[in-house]
Amino acid sequence: METAVPAPSSGILSHFLAARYPAVKARFPGEGRRRWRLRVAEAFWNLSSEEKEVYATACRSAAAPSEDAEFNTDDDPYDEVSDDAPGLGILLRTDYSNEVAWQDFYSKLQEGEAEFAAASSAGEDEDDKMAEDAGAPLPAGEDQDMDSDSDDGGAHPIFTVIADRPAFAGLSNLAALRLLNDVDVRRLPVLPAGTKRVKPPHRLVDQDGWQEVYVGKTVWIYDARSNVDQCARLVSQHAGMYGTATADSWRARAGYLCDLQVNLSSGAMTIDFGGLDRWDYDERVRNLEEAVKPLG
Template sequence: MADSDTLFARLCASRYALIKANHPGEGRRKRKLRVSEEFWSLSADDKKKLVQDLPAFDPNAPYDFLTDGDPADEVTDKVPGEGLIVRTDYSNETAWTTFCDKVREAQEELFSDSPETPEEADMAADADADESDADEAMDEDQDEDDEEEEGPPVLFHIINPSDPSDRLQLSHFSHISNLAALRLLNDVSIRKAPLPPFGSGIKRIKPPNRLIDHDGWQEIYTGKTIWVYDATSNQDGCARLVSQKSAEAPYGTATGDSWRAKATHLPELQANIASGAIKIDFGGMDRWDHNERQRNLQEATLPMQ
């Protein structure tokens, strides 16, 4: 697990069991957030001392913070798909249906077989003519079996409370911020914050914020990629792609930053993000949605509920 090599794994190894005992009715994600909250409440000096004094993480130990369940596991860890499309606005069924149709069509196109050129078709016909009828039949049966067994990969799981009663039960999804979505559906962690290049003259953020740089540390998240369908999606046919950590540059980008992508682009983007073929960083430019960033930064300063 990604936590095993981080400061946060050591924090959880030290603190999670006690927090679990004090909050038995909560899930893994909420308890880990409480561990991180303790860290952020410390002064800069106390953070440094804690980092030095924490015990090592034992990769062979059966830590509860690695194995405990969470209510959101039913729509995250236990379902197929590399990404989660989260519906947070329910005011326009037609727009939502159109969005889903476009995502599905784009995914089918992405994984459909490429059409043969005339030359490829001729070559295939010549090759078939040299084979026996029995061999042809066996090959066709094998191809059909392979197609049935493999099929296209699953890119998305859609979180969409489909009836009014479900929406009331999952009302915390309605119009949520990127940070709230990360906290519900991903697992929190902490890393060293990317800092301004030495000699650049760029000043550190004040007041500090855990989503960018708080005493040299940053709150980040691990888990499936989150795409948020919101009220604006009804008009522009886009979803917010939510980042799990800030970009390495420029300094000042934040965990939870997002930008809007068209429904038709989601499958290709998700496939490439999952494979590591692309990383969304705008070539070092800050082109993230600044309004969503400010919303996240403000929410990060609020006490836990």
């Protein structure tokens, strides 16, 4: 898995959205931005390989759609707990069978956030002391910024935690991405010589040289196994090395989540396990099956 920075996009879905999103929005009122985008993406995947290439060629000479287009700015029912919520990542609880185990996991997460905040604060204090010892004035506006931070109650949380929605029980990786991230499509890079394409083709891996990806905050999932192993699933927004799939997941212990999330968000870290197949096989099967089900 790579970082939480959005996967490189071909831009083709933006052009497709510009052409089809308004009609989809009118046909399915009230669904929200992410669902409307998924419906347009479904139409893209229904194109033949030749039609995709013709469309991609036409897009290269067309002006890029505005970043303020409605398919980027419309409201979504889950913006409140994703885009508009504080934090770098989202922890989603999907199992409610063991409250004691959940509270133990959550306390470890809170301890991690507190330790990270304390370390960050200590580093800032040390920087300020070094500046004072050197006789260097604080940059203009820094006093005001510090006061503002104090007024806000200190450091922002690393995670937004969604733990009060039993309707999310048993949610798959892909379903979580589709609720909390925005769908996009990217063209796969040219494969190294001798690499065989994945068969059968699949949109989460490689379909006609394209791949379904997701853009937004990193999603972590607390599931039934978490009650026992005190780990959460770290969900990939796009595939890393060829042959892995969008929505693949790996498990990470509660005590490491904060450090991992900060480093993933900053781009200081990638996770690929040296190319070893350590992703969760059962979760991949669920994702591949759900990806091609009609949206209804």
